[in-house]
Amino acid sequence: MSETGWAIIVHGGAKDIPPGLEDAHRRGCLLALAAGQAILEAGGAAIAAVEMAVRALEEDPTFNAGHGAVLNAAGEVECDAAIMDGATLAVGGVAAVKTLRHPISVAAALLSRTPVLLVGAGAEAFAGAHGGELCDPADLIVARPGDPGCDTVGCVALDRHGNIAAGTSTGGLTGCHSGRVGDSPLPGCGLYADNVVGGVSLSGDGESLIRTTLAARLMHSLEAMPPGAAIQAALTYLARVGGEAGLIVIDTEGRVDWGHNSAQFAVAHARAGQPARAFVNRAQDAQEDYP
Ligand code: ASP
Numbered sequence: 278m279s280e281t282g283w284a285i286i287v288h289g290g291a292k293d294i295p296p297g298l299e300d301a302h303r304r305g306c307l308l309a310l311a312a313g314q315a316i317l318e319a320g321g322a323a324i325a326a327v328e329m330a331v332r333a334l335e336e337d338p339t340f341n342a343g344h345g346a347v348l349n350a351a352g353e354v355e356c357d358a359a360i361m362d363g364a365t366l367a368v369g370g371v372a373a374v375k376t377l378r379h380p381i382s383v384a385a386a387l388l389s390r391t392p393v394l395l396v397g398a399g400a401e402a403f404a405g406a407h408g409g410e411l412c413d414p415a416d417l418i419v420a421r422p423g424d425p426g427c428d429t430v431g432c433v434a435l436d437r438h439g440n441i442a443a444g445t446s447t448g449g450l451t452g453c454h455s456g457r458v459g460d461s462p463l464p465g466c467g468l469y470a471d472n473v474v475g476g477v478s479l480s481g482d483g484e485s486l487i488r489t490t491l492a493a494r495l496m497h498s499l500e501a502m503p504p505g506a507a508i509q510a511a512l513t514y515l516a517r518v519g520g521e522a523g524l525i526v527i528d529t530e531g532r533v534d535w536g537h538n539s540a541q542f543a544v545a546h547a548r549a550g551q552p553a554r555a556f557v558n559r560a561q562d563a564q565e566d567y568p
Pocket of ligand 1: 290428429447448449450458459460480481482483
């Protein structure tokens with residue numbers, strides 16, 4: 278296959294970012310972006326770039342994923358994550374896991390296997406048997422003064438070989454029902470990737486994103502329109518059930534776009550020939566002067 282330009286976008290969740298924490302969100306997104314970008318610039322695979330970028334976001338306590346995950350109604354951390362390879366349509370996911378330092382890497386270990394999605398103790402046992410990093414749940418908890426911390430992290434990447442991948446990772450919603458699983462580990466709801474269409478990763482009110490299968494809807498729209506219009510169409514459809522969302526997209530041409538109806542949505546993106554940039558609001562991105 279001939280070589281194409283690479284592109285990558287990461288997000289830190291659709292939410293209200295508390296005053297004073299915008300820079301931490303921009304910085305965290307840029308660091309994660311750099312981890313993925315280094316792989317793409319070196320000619321590496323989109324799927325590896327997505328896993329590494331999401332691992333960086335899981336490591337950063339600014340974000341509600343992995344280290345820094347919020348607590349459910351039982352006062353416990355329960356994380357969901359998934360990753361999808363647009364070259365093969367392989368997808369791996371874990372849900373309601375309590376002891377995984379990097380849920381995205383355990384999801385990635387499922388890519389080449391069946392089943393697609395493992396939940397709770399079964400996912401943790403799989404992680405233990407396949408080199409996943411297990412931890413004390415208490416190690417994932419950080420104090421969040423003034424920050425309700427509901428959000429999800431995600432990444433979409435296109436590599437030089439034309440392969441597209443997408444990933445999500447989340448601690449879910451603060452105070453949610455024990456055992457609740459949101460959109461993030463569900464293909465077609467919180468993420469999707471297909472080399473012949475593009476890749477998407479979402480954040481927002483999981484129940485609304487599941488009811489509308491918003492990632493699938495976004496992918497269908499991408500077959501017919503540019504990313505910006507597809508994002509607007511998805512947000513318009515979401516209004517049918519209500520709820521907040523933030524969406525990131527890369528299409529087969531390497532066009533990168535994002536949108537949200539939440540107050541803020543931390544994002545960083547870069548493409549071959551365009552520098553890395555970070556934002557907490559799409560309107561601010563629109564004002565930037567792109568080369
Ligand atoms: N979508 C996530 C969930 O419902 C949370 C979020 O993105 O804010 O679990």
